[in-house]
Amino acid sequence: MSFPAKIICLTEETVETLHLLGRSDLIAGVSQYAERPAEAKNHPVVSQFIRSDIERIVEIRPDLVIGFSDIQKDIAKELVGRGLNVLITNQRSLKEILEHILLLGRIVGEESKAKILVQQFEDKMSDIRSKAKSFSRTPNVYFEEWDQPRLSCIRWVSELIEVAGGKNIFGDRVGSLARDREVIDEEIVSRCPDIILASWCGKKVKLDSFARRQGYGALKAIQTDHIHEISSTIILQPGPALFVDGLDQLFEIFKKFSGP
Numbered sequence: 001m002s003f004p005a006k007i008i009c010l011t012e013e014t015v016e017t018l019h020l021l022g023r024s025d026l027i028a029g030v031s032q033y034a035e036r037p038a039e040a041k042n043h044p045v046v047s048q049f050i051r052s053d054i055e056r057i058v059e060i061r062p063d064l065v066i067g068f069s070d071i072q073k074d075i076a077k078e079l080v081g082r083g084l085n086v087l088i089t090n091q092r093s094l095k096e097i098l099e100h101i102l103l104l105g106r107i108v109g110e111e112s113k114a115k116i117l118v119q120q121f122e123d124k125m126s127d128i129r130s131k132a133k134s135f136s137r138t139p140n141v142y143f144e145e146w147d148q149p150r151l152s153c154i155r156w157v158s159e160l161i162e163v164a165g166g167k168n169i170f171g172d173r174v175g176s177l178a179r180d181r182e183v184i185d186e187e188i189v190s191r192c193p194d195i196i197l198a199s200w201c202g203k204k205v206k207l208d209s210f211a212r213r214q215g216y217g218a219l220k221a222i223q224t225d226h227i228h229e230i231s232s233t234i235i236l237q238p239g240p241a242l243f244v245d246g247l248d249q250l251f252e253i254f255k256k257f258s259g260p
Helices: 012-020 039-041 054-060 068-081 095-109 113-133 155-163 185-190 206-211 243-260
Strands: 007-009 029-033 045-048 064-068 086-089 138-144 195-198 227-231
Touching: 007 012, 012 029, 012 064, 012 095, 012 243, 029 054, 029 064, 045 054, 054 064, 054 068, 086 095, 086 206, 095 113, 095 155, 113 155, 113 185, 138 155, 155 243, 195 206, 195 243, 206 227
Parallel strands: 007 029, 007 064, 029 045, 064 086, 138 195, 195 227
Antiparallel strands: none
16 A cells, blocks of 8 residues: 655644654645644745645645645645645544544554554543543633634634633534634623633734723623633644643643632
8 A cells, every 4th residue: 555755734733743643754845834843844835724836736746735624625626626636624623633633644654653642632631621620610711713703712622621621601603614603792791701712813812902892891801810812823723732732721721710
């Protein structure tokens, strides 16, 4: 059985996964947003998220191009039209993200390593979930993925919040599409978050802006200064970063809120 020798990664999580599987040698091009691990910056940049250098990718002649989500469907269509093999995945839950790691492992001939990696992540989630049971209270959490319009978090972030011992106040609104997660200030205020988390999809969060929003002054999160920025590199990528760093950061925030 032959495996791909040159892979273009259109998004960050595939880059990190291949590095963790010990197969960074297969990476022939990455997104400009690839930051994990630090060595990812050494790979040739051939793409942003919604735009790619098609000519450069074709010139590299990869065996496989891997992307993520319906947002990259136009890139995929053009590359397929140029005769390239393209895989676009749509993992949205923690379970699907772990399955994606296993899929990548099989694709590059490292299924055993992928299984070990996934088991490590599953064990870590079990450990954190168990520790969170000792919290004296479960915080109600509002996670903001974008500020205008207001977008609450996608499914995998909502699930990670639950694992870390919190409760997503918009757990009933975790759809794949941005419009499925659009919320308004009146709804946010009415659901009374104890903690506000924000990761504005790569844009710097203005933490002081929350207190200036209409009606937010009455929120516990504002009154007790429980407002935190989470880096998009560890929370908005559907890959290993969630389990390596994102989960720990959420747990520490919730632990501090819960108190001794």
